[in-house]
Amino acid sequence: MPVRFASLGSGSKGNATLIDNGSTCVVIDLGFTIKETVRRLSRLGLMPQDVDAILVTHEHADHIHGVAGFARKFGTPVYLTPGTYQHKKMGELPVLNKINCHSPFEVGSLTITPVAVPHDAKEPCQYLVTANEITVGVLTDLGHITPHVRETYRECDALLLECNHDVVMLQDGPYPYQLKQRVGGDYGHLNNVQAAELLDSLNLERLRHLVISHISGKNNLPNLAQDAVQPLLSGWSGSLVVASQEEGFGWISLD
Ligand SMILES: [Zn+2]
Ligand SMILES: [Zn+2]
Structure with missing residues (x-):
């Protein structure tokens, strides 16, 4: 089966991205309740047991809310950084894998490359998933593009890229001053211009799918x-x- 990817939802109310190559299926983040996750998985023709692992990017609720409950109910292994684990009390997990966010690792037949990002969480990372020489990148929840991010995301066949806010809408929008500072700051979220600017350093001849992600509902x-x-x-x-x-x-699908 070709590598394929999909999303259960993207934004500040919950995130979950699925990547599957026919033999291994992982979900990056799980920001929905168990019930909602099961409902949304069924839209994609998946049962909860089809998910072989949960890869967590960081401890913000829109990424981690459903992780522990789902993992306990369905016995799904969880991968996350020590910082994320320490920061979020998750209770007993059936299989817990603490990862080094500078070392690639394998989950079934997928190679996972975590990438450290600047975001206001304890030890946040994002992920590249490679199978059959196809690489799908997920890049959300970062305040700015670092040289490391620029370098590691250069060769993607598909990329989910955060376009969180429009600078003017954030400025004029309903958020209180502090929150505007956080979202727009170096450890907040990418605005449209920052996201667009990253495209300059990607190999666009290789990139076949670009998915604009984590769009703010208000900004x-x-x-x-x-x-x-x-x-x-x-x-x-x-x-x-x-x-x-x-x-x-x-x-x-990426065949
Ligand atoms: Zn988020
Ligand atoms: Zn976040």
Whole structure:
């Protein structure tokens, strides 16, 4: 089976990204209740037992809320950094794997490369998942693009990229001053312009799918994010998708 990926939902109310190569299926983050996760998995034709592992990026609720409950109910192994584990009281987990966010590791037939990112969490990382020489990158929840991020995400066949906010909408929006500072700061979230700027250093000849992700419900609009990235994609023949909070997006196959 070709490598394929999908999302149960993307945004500050919950995230979960599935990557599957037919023999191993992992979910990156699980920010929904068990019931909601099961409902959303069924939209993708999956049973909870089809998920072989949960990879956690960091301890914010929209990424970790459902992890421990799901893992206990279905016996799913969990991978996370020591900092994330320490910071979030998760109770007993059936299988706990503490990872070094600078060392790749294997889950079944998938190679997972964690990437440390600047975000206001204890020890946050994002992930590249490689199988059959296909690499799917997930990159959300970071305040700025570091040289390390730029380098490690250069060669992706598909990329889920955070376009969290539009700078003007955040400035003029309903958030209190402190929260505006946090979201817009160096350890907050990527704005549309920062996200677009990353595209400059990607191998766009290799990239076939770009998914705009983790869009703020209050400080951004899908068309603003699209308008920001579009100029960097002139001549690019891949597919551009916008992930939503409610629907995420359906399976995208990379054969
Ligand atoms: Zn988040
Ligand atoms: Zn976060």
